[in-house]
Amino acid sequence: MLDIARIRKEPETVCAALAKRGAQVDFAPLLKDDQLRRDLIARSEAIKAERNRINKDIPRLKKEGGDVSGLLEQMKKSGEEVKSLDDELRAVDARMQEFLVGLPNIPADDVQPGGKENNQVVSSWGSKPDFADFTPKNHVDLCTSLKLIDYERGVKMAGSGFWLYTGLGARLEWAMLNYFIQEHIKDGYTFMLPPHLLIYESGYTAGQFPKFEEDVFRLQEEGGMRFLLPTAETALINLYRDEILEEADLPRRLFAYTPCYRREAGAYRASERGMIRGHQFNKIEMFGFTRPEDSAAMLGELIGKASRLVEGLGLHYQLTKLAAGDCSASMATTYDIEVWMPSMNEYKEISSVSNAHDYQARRGSIRYRRAEDKKIDFVHTLNGSGMATSRLLPAIVEQYQQADGSVIVPKVLRDMVGADILTPES
């Protein structure tokens, strides 16, 4: 949610910023409603103030035996006036709300305009594995032959877009989750296990609703809906919804493990099978609440953490700064970590680290009281995958595969997996 005061003050600047992400917005109807709204409030409140004054007098007059019937008549009339003004006000409010809720976040100043084509590779780590001596297999073949993932039986149980980790595959997946959890705890982050089913308002605060309701699995219930979270971010952003934190409480550094459930309507490309567009995948999510002046530093911190985790696994990756149009609607800045996928000859996103500034905080009314002057202001919120293990497992088997079809287990996972190398026989 954008600040109406800022739009009122500098509509052209906001308009130009939104244009960076390809959003063409005309603020004229909004600003007209804004003026109308304030007029309605002024008129309604003037009548209410008068009514309050008279109401204070009535009991006194009655006690003194005066005649109040004329006053009562007048009060009844002004009551009706107030009611009609307030009805109009509600309609204007709803119209403005609808307009504002549909607007995406303002991209940060240093974010490039344009779409995907303007994404910039910031850095890269490691190098592409050398497969000169043999033809590397793709992760679907590897995971199948090594019996790490059972794609067919996953579909049998749950339908298209689901798979099943089996044996060493489950252990490898779980080892990664454990590894990340341990690293986050070492860094002083607080471990959270949130509910997986959330109410509508939580999706609204995250910026998911109302625009992307079709993208989640929904359960219709009497008296409302619940949905399966598409990422732990959707839960964690709501931790302090409608709360006022003390400045001393900030920054908050959290992480959570949840599966992520997404509809991902439409078919995936064959090469993406088993990695992208699954309806359910595992992810550790990092999350931060900060003072506005600290969010840039925390963004750097989160990028650093995500990078170190991929490096710990020894995977070749690049860090990309997204152009405005490629950032999701709620985010002002996003950096992606993209891991090398030999079979696809592409770098694929495995972590996305973003700063939402006050966009989500405004939607969810998440604020803090400054220690010095007791003023209340919106916090900044940040999130980053740290990491999506279900996308890392394919990268691991592809990058670590050997000529004989076996896969070497990354050092940091060997104890937890209980194996140094995965072979078709193991």
Added chain:
RNA sequence: GGAGGAAUACCCAAGUGGUGAAGGGGCUCCCCUGCUAAGGGAGUAGGCCGGGAAACCGACGCGAGAGUUCAAAUCUCUCUUCCUCCGCCA
């Protein structure tokens, strides 16, 4: 799923239609005392919205929303959350 009960400030809590939502604890400040104590006094109802450069003024505000009324913490309805009991529990 059923039957009851509850929701007022940081905490406890009074308040069954009428001008400023009692009181206590805690907290902040001051006085007295003089050193891990005790006493006295003052302050302490949030947040949003509108106006204003500000001081401030106004509107709203007793879980949320609607209604009755000239007037609602108080009466009515709907909902939410919590508590007690019963049932269910792969």
